Amino acid sequence: xxxxxxxxxxxxxxxxxxxxxxxxxxxxxxxxxxxxxxxxxxxxxxxxxxxxxxxxxxxxxxxxxxxxxxxxxxxxxxxxxxxxxxxxxxxxxxxxxxxxxxxxxxxxxxxxxxxxxxxxxxxxxxxxxxxxxxxxxxxxxxxxxxxxxxxxxxxxxxxxxxxxxxxxxxxxxxxxxxxxxxxxxxxxxxxxxxxxxxxxxxxxxxxxxxxxxxxxxxxxxxxxxxxxxxxxxxxxxxxxxxxxxxxxxxxxxxxxxxxxxxxxxxxxxxxxxxxxxxxxxxxxxxxxxxxxxxxxxxxxxxxxxxxxxxxxxxxxxxxxxxxxxxxxxxxxxxxxxxxxxxxxxxxxxxxxxxxxxxxxxxxxxxxxxxxxxxxxxxxxxxxxxxxxxxxxxxxxxxxxxxxxxxxxxxxxxxxxxxxxxxxxxxxxxxxxxxxxxxxxxxxxxxxxxxxxx
Amino acid sequence: xxxxxxxxxxxxxxxxxxxxxxxxxxxxxxxxxxxxxxxxxxxxxxxxxxxxxxxxxxxxxxxxxxxxxxxxxxxxxxxxxxxxxxxxxxxxxxxxxxxxxxxxxxxxxxxxxxxxxxxxxxxxxxxxxxxxxxxxxxxxxxxxxxxxxxxxxxxxxxxxxxxxxxxxxxxxxxxxxxxxxxxxxxxxxxxxxxxxxxxxxxxxxxxxxxxxxxxxxxxxxxxxxxxxxxxxxxxxxxxxxxxxxxxxxxxxxxxxxxxxxxxxxxxxxxxxxxxxxxxxxxxxxxxxxxxxxxxxxxxxxxxxxxxxxxxxxxxxxxxxxxxxxxxxxxxxxxxxxxxxxxxxxxxxxxxxxxxxxxxxxxxxxxxxxxxxxxxxxxxxxxxxxxxxxxxxxxxxxxxxxxxxxxxxxxxxxxxxxxxxxxxxxxxxxxxxxxxxxxxxxxxxxxxxxxxxx
Numbered sequence: 001x002x003x004x005x006x007x008x009x010x011x012x013x014x015x016x017x018x019x020x021x022x023x024x025x026x027x028x029x030x031x032x033x034x035x036x037x038x039x040x041x042x043x044x045x046x047x048x049x050x051x052x053x054x055x056x057x058x059x060x061x062x063x064x065x066x067x068x069x070x071x072x073x074x075x076x077x078x079x080x081x082x083x084x085x086x087x088x089x090x091x092x093x094x095x096x097x098x099x100x101x102x103x104x105x106x107x108x109x110x111x112x113x114x115x116x117x118x119x120x121x122x123x124x125x126x127x128x129x130x131x132x133x134x135x136x137x138x139x140x141x142x143x144x145x146x147x148x149x150x151x152x153x154x155x156x157x158x159x160x161x162x163x164x165x166x167x168x169x170x171x172x173x174x175x176x177x178x179x180x181x182x183x184x185x186x187x188x189x190x191x192x193x194x195x196x197x198x199x200x201x202x203x204x205x206x207x208x209x210x211x212x213x214x215x216x217x218x219x220x221x222x223x224x225x226x227x228x229x230x231x232x233x234x235x236x237x238x239x240x241x242x243x244x245x246x247x248x249x250x251x252x253x254x255x256x257x258x259x260x261x262x263x264x265x266x267x268x269x270x271x272x273x274x275x276x277x278x279x280x281x282x283x284x285x286x287x288x289x290x291x292x293x294x295x296x297x298x299x300x301x302x303x304x305x306x307x308x309x310x311x312x313x314x315x316x317x318x319x320x321x322x323x324x325x326x327x328x329x330x331x332x333x334x335x336x337x338x339x340x341x342x343x344x345x346x347x348x349x350x351x352x353x354x355x356x357x358x359x360x361x362x363x364x365x366x367x368x369x370x371x372x373x374x375x376x377x378x379x380x381x382x383x384x385x386x387x388x389x390x391x392x393x394x395x396x397x398x399x400x401x402x403x404x405x406x407x408x409x410x411x412x413x414x415x416x417x418x419x420x421x422x423x424x425x426x427x428x429x430x431x432x433x434x435x436x437x438x439x440x441x442x443x444x445x446x447x448x449x450x451x452x453x
Numbered sequence: 454x455x456x457x458x459x460x461x462x463x464x465x466x467x468x469x470x471x472x473x474x475x476x477x478x479x480x481x482x483x484x485x486x487x488x489x490x491x492x493x494x495x496x497x498x499x500x501x502x503x504x505x506x507x508x509x510x511x512x513x514x515x516x517x518x519x520x521x522x523x524x525x526x527x528x529x530x531x532x533x534x535x536x537x538x539x540x541x542x543x544x545x546x547x548x549x550x551x552x553x554x555x556x557x558x559x560x561x562x563x564x565x566x567x568x569x570x571x572x573x574x575x576x577x578x579x580x581x582x583x584x585x586x587x588x589x590x591x592x593x594x595x596x597x598x599x600x601x602x603x604x605x606x607x608x609x610x611x612x613x614x615x616x617x618x619x620x621x622x623x624x625x626x627x628x629x630x631x632x633x634x635x636x637x638x639x640x641x642x643x644x645x646x647x648x649x650x651x652x653x654x655x656x657x658x659x660x661x662x663x664x665x666x667x668x669x670x671x672x673x674x675x676x677x678x679x680x681x682x683x684x685x686x687x688x689x690x691x692x693x694x695x696x697x698x699x700x701x702x703x704x705x706x707x708x709x710x711x712x713x714x715x716x717x718x719x720x721x722x723x724x725x726x727x728x729x730x731x732x733x734x735x736x737x738x739x740x741x742x743x744x745x746x747x748x749x750x751x752x753x754x755x756x757x758x759x760x761x762x763x764x765x766x767x768x769x770x771x772x773x774x775x776x777x778x779x780x781x782x783x784x785x786x787x788x789x790x791x792x793x794x795x796x797x798x799x800x801x802x803x804x805x806x807x808x809x810x811x812x813x814x815x816x817x818x819x820x821x822x823x824x825x826x827x828x829x830x831x832x833x834x835x836x837x838x839x840x841x842x843x844x845x846x847x848x849x850x851x852x853x854x855x856x857x858x859x860x861x862x863x864x865x866x867x868x869x870x871x872x873x874x875x876x877x878x879x880x881x882x883x884x885x886x887x888x889x890x891x892x893x894x895x896x897x898x899x900x901x902x903x904x905x906x
Contacts, residue, residue, distance in 0.1 A: 004637040005616045005617075005619070005637070005638040006611070006636075006637055007609070007611055007612070007636065007637070008635050008636075008637050008640075008647045008648060008649035009649030009650060009652050011637065012649055012676070013654070015672065016668065016673070017658070019672045025658070027658065029654075067637075067640075067641045068637075071640065072675075073647075073649065073675070073676030074676075076672075076674065076676070077672060077673065117658060121652075121654060121658075124612075124654075125611050128612035129612050129619060130615075132612060133614060156460070158458075158459070158582055159460070159577075159773075160581075160582075160585055160770045160772070161582065161615075161770070162582060162583075162617060163458045163579055163582040163583065163586075164458075164615060165586075165614070165618045166458070166582060167458065168615060182461050182462065183458070183459075183460065183461075184457040184459055184461050184464065184520075184521075185457040185458040185459075187461075188457055188520045194461045194524055194526075196460060196462030196465055196526065197462060198465075199462050199466060200777075200791065201466070201482075201574060201577075201776075201777045202469065204780075204791070205470070205480065205777060215469065215473050219468065219469045219472045219529075219530055220465065220469070220526065220530065222525075222526070223465070223527075230791065307770045307772065310770070311769040311770035312769070313769050313770060316764040316765070316766050316769035317614070317760045317763070317764035317766065318613075319613070323653075323654075324657045324658060327658060336657050338657070343708055451684075
């Protein structure tokens with residue numbers, strides 16, 4: 001069902017390789033981000049599980065092929081031979097990737113694809129869509145989780161993004177440490193806890209706030225979280241405590257000065273004996289406003305985050321690219337790079353070695369994939385980040401469950417130098433050290449000379 | 454298939470209304486944007502066709518209901534009676550909306566829903582997702598179309614957003630005047646022309662640029678658009694003209710100084726007799742860079758726009774909200790408004806009357822839906838913008854085809870005061886006049902007094 005969810009040129013080039021009899025060649029491509037967005041000191045890899053499912057299921061059915069024959073610029077190339085090729089198409093390549101939840105930096109491959117040239121080309125766009133979108137959300141979510149440290153973050157953004165993007169956003173947020181989502185389908189599909197409170201409309205649909213609150217508590221005796229800011233927040237807090245009594249699990253405040261109102265509401269609730277009632281806040285929150293509320297010790301238990309998360313407002317697109325890095329044609333192996341200004345790429349297939357001291361990451365070494373571990377200093381350890389996900393088109397690594405990804409993200413975030421977890425603008429100091437291995441540097445030099453020749 | 458693609462609280466409140474026996478009430482809700490994003494002087498309505506399809510198809514199937522029984526905060530409310538209600542659920546309400554492609558302003562309803570309270574509540578989130586996302590893209594696309602005026606804009610953004618969001622983005626862009634998309638599925642689903650060129654990988658997969666270009670021209674004799682900036686753009690232009698000759702429909706430049714390189718490439722192509730060959734440019738383009746290239750009279754025929762369009766980078770979320778504005782309970786009719794700071798809403802069901810002089814829009818009057826046309830000055834005409842789309846759950850207006858929406862958007866954009874089509878930051882002068890009718894003002898005053906009482 002996803003075969004046509006791609007750029008046309010992937011299919012025209014696939015046809016071109018077919019007609020030029022370049023099908024025997026094996027290509028290695030890597031997906032990476034050239035430069036981190038200005039507002040990001042690290043990225044969190046996310047989306048590879050969706051990519052593997054896409055690659056396992058990718059087929060061109062009769063309807064797809066019938067449509068492709070009608071596309072003017074492709075029609076000439078839709079010969080019986082190429083149609084047969086599309087009918088029989090399966091992804092038969094190898095995938096190595098960084099498991100979801102891992103922090104990554106610029107020029108580091110999220111995914112490496114080694115496959116027959118046509119296949120490696122054909123899957124580019126959909127793979128980029130999935131990883132760019134999910135990693136964008138995960139990277140934003142991680143900042144919010146760090147800012148909320150000790151309090152709970154829940155995902156409330158469905159209405160502010162495409163309905164299907166919202167489901168992936170909920171998963172990405174949960175995967176890096178959000179506690180729950182309001183998106184029911186995300187809950188069903190991915191086993192994420194779903195949560196919610198009452199809304200303004202509930203209150204406004206009743207003749208009075210008192211009646212609205214009492215009615216809610218009666219219907220949901222075990223899940224009474226009331227929205228108290230429809231008219232006056234303090235009065236709302238009193239009415240909620242009065243109407244729901246010991247059933248009052250929580251109250252939500254969605255407007256105004258959240259620092260001031262959370263303190264005032266906490267005092268009212270405590271005074272009325274509702275010391276266990278939790279305070280939820282929402283309304284255009286991001287990592288900066290959350291950090292400020294935490295720093296001020298506002299008595300807030302749960303932050304509901306919507307727009308800022310699902311649109312990643314301060315970095316609303318991740319510019320991941322997918323580049324050919326090597327080509328094999330039976331006898332000949334070519335390592336490939338681009339040296340255009342601002343768009344240079346590293347030749348060859350790569351591995352990332354994360355070097356740590358104790359629990360703390362200290363630098364990454366970007367090496368060639370067939371090199372061993374880097375030379376370490378005393379006290380350092382290293383681990384390769386890219387691991388096999390598929391071989392010959394088959395999954396070789398079981399899908400991670402979300403609990404495993406959450407644990408990996410938690411550990412990965414904790415391992416970053418403290419300055420990287422800071423939320424301010426970037427500077428020279430906030431850059432994680434990523435160095436090419438000596439063998440990669442030598443290869444770069446050799447390819448640069450060849451291209452110049 | 455979309456029933457659970459919503460916020461949990463819509464379903465808990467639906468259950469609440471059911472158990473509180475509030476099902477007989479009829480609610481009127483409106484979706485609107487409170488404030489235009491800083492970088493927008495107008496919005497373009499988009500998404501209502503998807504909303505109508507969603508409302509026509511909305512069902513809760515056995516699997517949906519089985520899952521809902523497992524959600525802790527909803528479980529208490531999933532009584533046999535409510536389960537029966539969900540099984541039988543159909544949207545039975547009325548929809549009035551502004552047809553797609555229409556320019557809109559702040560506080561103006563995109564959609565009005567009048568339905569039994571549960572239904573009006575249950576559809577909120579999905580309706581907002583669809584209209585917020587599609588209108589965000591359409592509003593950005595309109596600025597790009599205005600900037601490109603006289604040249605062609607094509608949509609290339611799939612890789613920089615969620616794969617399904619990309620399909621809707623391609624439709625929204627085409628609906629306001631883009632000429633084509635690279636997204637094949639969007640082409641199939643919506644009948645949009647699909648387009649593409651060669652890619653860097655095509656060139657790099659061949660032993661030389663000459664071989665890559667000659668091979669492409671041979672395989673696609675009627676659709677040869679070559680990407681010429683892999684190594685050196687001028688040299689690439691010469692090689693393309695030489696290899697493809699009269700087959701060379703176009704060349705694409707994806708990097709560097711597009712003003713300078715397009716001139717240089719145009720001169721080379723002309724000198725080699727390829728005066729008909731079109732120049733396509735791409736690479737992080739937006740309305741500002743396009744306007745600058747147009748102003749400089751760079752010889753560019755087609756602009757390919759990706760990231761900036763699909764992520765609407767300068768306004769990456771549209772904050773459309775959905776508010777209860779009236780409630781009927783058989784005997785009693787209540788007009789409803791919120792007066793919270795910064796979140797005030799207009800009570801009652803509304804109509805927008807667009808007032809024009811000749812072909813130019815001069816102001817909008819936001820009136821009550823049961824008022825007639827506004828009082829006009831001499832030489833003015835007016836037309837209501839909200840029209841019926843559904844009655845009693847059935848479609849009453851045939852779906853617009855994209856050609857009709859394109860014509861409407863074109864006419865709508867042309868009718869805006871020139872200062873609104875300008876791309877700079879907003880000021881007092883750039884605000885389109887939207888005035889409440891005297892009857893709406895009187896109602897606001899009355900409801901304000903009631904709430905204060």
